[in-house]
Every structure is written in structure tokens, then in C-alpha cells.
Amino acid sequence: MSLPHALLGLLAVQPRSGYELTKVFEQDLGRYAWQAGHTSIYPELNRLAESGLVEVSHEGARGSRTYAVTEAGRSELRNWLLSPPRQTRVRNEPVLRMFLLSALEPADALVVLRTIAENTDASATELRKVREVDPEGPMTGAEGFGQLAAEYGLRQYEAVRDWARWAIERLERETSARPS
Amino acid sequence: MSLPHALLGLLAVQPRSGYELTKVFEQDLGRYAWQAGHTSIYPELNRLAESGLVEVSHEGARGSRTYAVTEAGRSELRNWLLSPPRQTRVRNEPVLRMFLLSALEPADALVVLRTIAENTDASATELRKVREVDPEGPMTGAEGFGQLAAEYGLRQYEAVRDWARWAIERLERETSARPS
DNA sequence: ACCTTACATGTAACTGTTGACATGTCAGTA
DNA sequence: TACTGACATGTCAACAGTTACATGTAAGGT
Known part of the structure; x- marks a missing residue:
């Protein structure tokens, strides 16, 4: 379950909408590290917003919502990245x-x-x-x-x-x- | 869905039981390439046997069954390895x-x-x-x-x-x- | 005789992911 | 005005994979 952290990480660099995040996962990130489609991303963004780790920072045209990490989210991300790398599932x-x-x-x-x-x-x-x-x-x-x-x-x-x-x-x- | 091919490949090198295959997946193979537990392996072996790609070559103590690839299985494996590497799901x-x-x-x-x-x-x-x-x-x-x-x-x-x-x-x- | 460990296989509920389906907006163009 | 394509988000059924549960055998030690 690394998707929430991946989203947190991307949003920590700069606020983005679900649609933009989907595009990022189609680039190098999805190619080498972690792959996800919009059907995973949108529900996960809603979950993260509910837990208060991200928030909608801007609502744009066509119903787009730009998300940004909260302080809690940034802290969770830092925690995760600095914690000992747990055993990982390989599928390559x-x-x-x-x-x-x-x-x-x-x-x-x-x-x-x-x-x-x-x-x-x-x-x-x-x-x-x-x-x-x-x-x-x-x-x-x-x-x-x-x-x-x-x-x-x-x-x-x-x-x-x-x-x-x-x-x-x-x-x-x-x-x-x-x-x- | 690479598990069947992984099993085919391991059995092509030498016949093994489900238990032995499980052990192999706990070594380097599962560490670097593809991870699977016995709960995936046993059902998959049964499916492969049904499709005629492997067969039980020996029945040993404690109900153990040693599987070996059939000619059809060897051909399927060769086919898969020589075919163009399709796009792969990354999760690392x-x-x-x-x-x-x-x-x-x-x-x-x-x-x-x-x-x-x-x-x-x-x-x-x-x-x-x-x-x-x-x-x-x-x-x-x-x-x-x-x-x-x-x-x-x-x-x-x-x-x-x-x-x-x-x-x-x-x-x-x-x-x-x-x-x- | 009893206990422990490794051998050996299996099912079922749960969780996570994908693919198909669905809806609607906005910009450009014919 | 109608059409097309990119933008933008969403649901849901099907499927894959993991965890927990479950059972039993054989060998070796005490």
C-alpha cells in the first residue's frame, strides 16, 4: 500500500489535480517505480482528504480540484521515507x-x-x-x-x-x- | 500473470514439488524477480496440470507430488521467453x-x-x-x-x-x- | 510416549487493482 | 451549429493476491 505515500510525495513537491497526478504516473514514475491509474488515484485522494493529509487548495474549470499536502501529510511522508525500509513485494x-x-x-x-x-x-x-x-x-x-x-x-x-x-x-x- | 511461466521455467530446469517451488520463491527469485506464496503456487500447479503444461512425475512421502513440464509446457515457456517483452506492471x-x-x-x-x-x-x-x-x-x-x-x-x-x-x-x- | 520442527498441501475471507462503463466540460474547427 | 478531442472525475464488477485458518505426516530429540 504505497499509493497514498506516492501521492503525498508528488503533492509535497507541488500541488496538483487528480488528472495531473494521473499523467505523472504515466511518465517515469509509473515506468520505473509505481504504477497507478486514475481509478485508484481519485478514490485515494478522497481518502487522504478525509484523513486530513491533503486538502483541496483550488477548484478550477471542468470540476478540477487541485490538492496540496497539509502539515500532517508532510509529516506522514517524512516519517515514511525516514523509517526503516520494510520488506518489499517484488513483481518485475x-x-x-x-x-x-x-x-x-x-x-x-x-x-x-x-x-x-x-x-x-x-x-x-x-x-x-x-x-x-x-x-x-x-x-x-x-x-x-x-x-x-x-x-x-x-x-x-x-x-x-x-x-x-x-x-x-x-x-x-x-x-x-x-x-x- | 507471470506466475504460471515462472513455475514452468523452474520445472523446466528440474522437476520439483509445490513445497520445493515455494522454497525457491523465498530465495533470490522472490527477492529480485517475482514473489509468490504457497497459496498461489498450489492452485496454479493444479491449473497447469489441467491444461497439460505440467504433469505429476512422482508421488512421494507425506502426500508430496513432484511436477515436471510436458512438451506442451516447454513449448509454451520457450514461446513466452522469445516473444516480444510486453509492457510490464511495475511495483517497486x-x-x-x-x-x-x-x-x-x-x-x-x-x-x-x-x-x-x-x-x-x-x-x-x-x-x-x-x-x-x-x-x-x-x-x-x-x-x-x-x-x-x-x-x-x-x-x-x-x-x-x-x-x-x-x-x-x-x-x-x-x-x-x-x-x- | 511426548514434544517439536520441518515437510506438505489446501481453503476461504479479505483486500487491493484493473478494466469497462459512465458522465460531463471546454476549446478549436469545419 | 455540430463535431471532435483533450480535460476531468467517478462507479462498479471482475480478478488477482495475501492472510489467516486448517489439516496431516515424518523425523529427531528427551
Whole structure:
């Protein structure tokens, strides 16, 4: 149940409407960290408002409501982020695929590994461009969010790519050394 | 819904009982890739057996049933692993925490980052020891599974640690450069 | 004989999430 | 004026996953 904290965190950086929050979850946040659709977000915002952790700071056109964290909400967020990282539920399909590679014959495994290496390398290259738009921008606030995220994603991609290359090399060496 | 494929993959490496599969999910697989308890595994095994993708290869003591993949199951697994990686559901609390760091004041963010850097460094050191037990073991089969997993986990930890150190450095530089 | 621990499998209620459905506003344009 | 697309929020049924409950066997120690 991290969704309330995710919302609290986003609203702590700047007040937003449910619709805007939905958009954020479609970007890097939902891509790397936590995914949520508007059908989860709107009810959760109402719950948070009821508990007094957020409040409607502005009502705009088309019935839009902009939410902002309250002091209680900011305190709850800080509490959560500074508390010991509890055990976490992992559910990562790409990683699962990597784990299951051993179940394939070496030739098939190599095909998959090469695809992984290519895709992650391409993604890393793309992210590097994004990062270079403003390489020395501030790390806190709305832009800093993107900076941290971009750098994290970049390093993730590079790590997976390098792992895939390492695995390919070992697998090739092994296959040629003792062919079945 | 990757659980059936995870089970198929594990059984493709070697036949196991539901109990043994449960144990595997408590190790690295559940730690890095996909987590599942016995209450999901047993019903799923029954479903897979009904669809003919696995079969009971042996019945042992205490009512234990050892499952093995059928040809159909092996084909389904290969299909899934070689097919284009569909979009995946991300749900990763540690990463979410990193994303939300920007919502904290720099001093608090530094505390969290230092903890992350220390923890991931410790985990990396531990994993490096595990890996060195058999650094040149085979990559396929039951042992190779562990080798790939260990290397992947190691590189993940190191990547996160390096990212945290990078973020700490930038944050410190920024804080001292223009203190609020 | 009794107790404890690990082995081994299962059901059912509850909770959380998603997908389909639903409604309405506002701006631009044909 | 009518249409289209983006904006904006919402409900509800279906489904997935977890927790708590439940049962029983085998091995080893006291």
C-alpha cells in the first residue's frame, strides 16, 4: 500500500489535480517505480482528504480540484521515507525473464540476451540525451525529480546491458568450449 | 500473470514439488524477480496440470507430488521467453522511495541516501562472497540459475549504490553552494 | 510416549487493482 | 451549429493476491 505515500510525495513537491497526478504516473514514475491509474488515484485522494493529509487548495474549470499536502501529510511522508525500509513485494517481469533464461537451450538464451542488451543500450542512449538537456539543473523540486529519475533509469539500463553482455560472453565461451 | 511461466521455467530446469517451488520463491527469485506464496503456487500447479503444461512425475512421502513440464509446457515457456517483452506492471517500493526523495528537505534526503548507499554496498559485498564460491561454474541448469541471479543482483546493488553516492555528492555540492 | 520442527498441501475471507462503463466540460474547427 | 478531442472525475464488477485458518505426516530429540 504505497499509493497514498506516492501521492503525498508528488503533492509535497507541488500541488496538483487528480488528472495531473494521473499523467505523472504515466511518465517515469509509473515506468520505473509505481504504477497507478486514475481509478485508484481519485478514490485515494478522497481518502487522504478525509484523513486530513491533503486538502483541496483550488477548484478550477471542468470540476478540477487541485490538492496540496497539509502539515500532517508532510509529516506522514517524512516519517515514511525516514523509517526503516520494510520488506518489499517484488513483481518485475523483465527480471523474471532473465532468471528463467537458464531454462532455455543456450542458443535460445543467447537470442534473448542479445535482444535485452540491444534494447537496454538503446534506452540508455535515449535517456542520456534527455539528461543532457539540463545536466546541472537543481536536484530538488519539480525538475530535480526528473533529474534523479533520469539518472537512476540510465544507470539501471546500463547495469542490465552490461550484465547481459557478460552473460552472452560467458555463454558463448561455454558453448564453444564444450558443445553438447 | 507471470506466475504460471515462472513455475514452468523452474520445472523446466528440474522437476520439483509445490513445497520445493515455494522454497525457491523465498530465495533470490522472490527477492529480485517475482514473489509468490504457497497459496498461489498450489492452485496454479493444479491449473497447469489441467491444461497439460505440467504433469505429476512422482508421488512421494507425506502426500508430496513432484511436477515436471510436458512438451506442451516447454513449448509454451520457450514461446513466452522469445516473444516480444510486453509492457510490464511495475511495483517497486524501494525505487518509489528514491523517486520521492525530492519531496524531502536536502538534509533529510541525505540521511536516506546515505542509508541506501550503506545498505546496498553491504548487500553487494555479501553477494560477491556467494558468487566467489564457484566463480566458473556452468551457467545453465540448476547451478547456472544461481550464477546468473547472483551476478544480476550484484550489479543491481552496485548500480543503486553508485547512484546514491552520485546523488549525495550532487546534493552536498548544491547545499553548500547555495544554502537557503 | 511426548514434544517439536520441518515437510506438505489446501481453503476461504479479505483486500487491493484493473478494466469497462459512465458522465460531463471546454476549446478549436469545419 | 455540430463535431471532435483533450480535460476531468467517478462507479462498479471482475480478478488477482495475501492472510489467516486448517489439516496431516515424518523425523529427531528427551
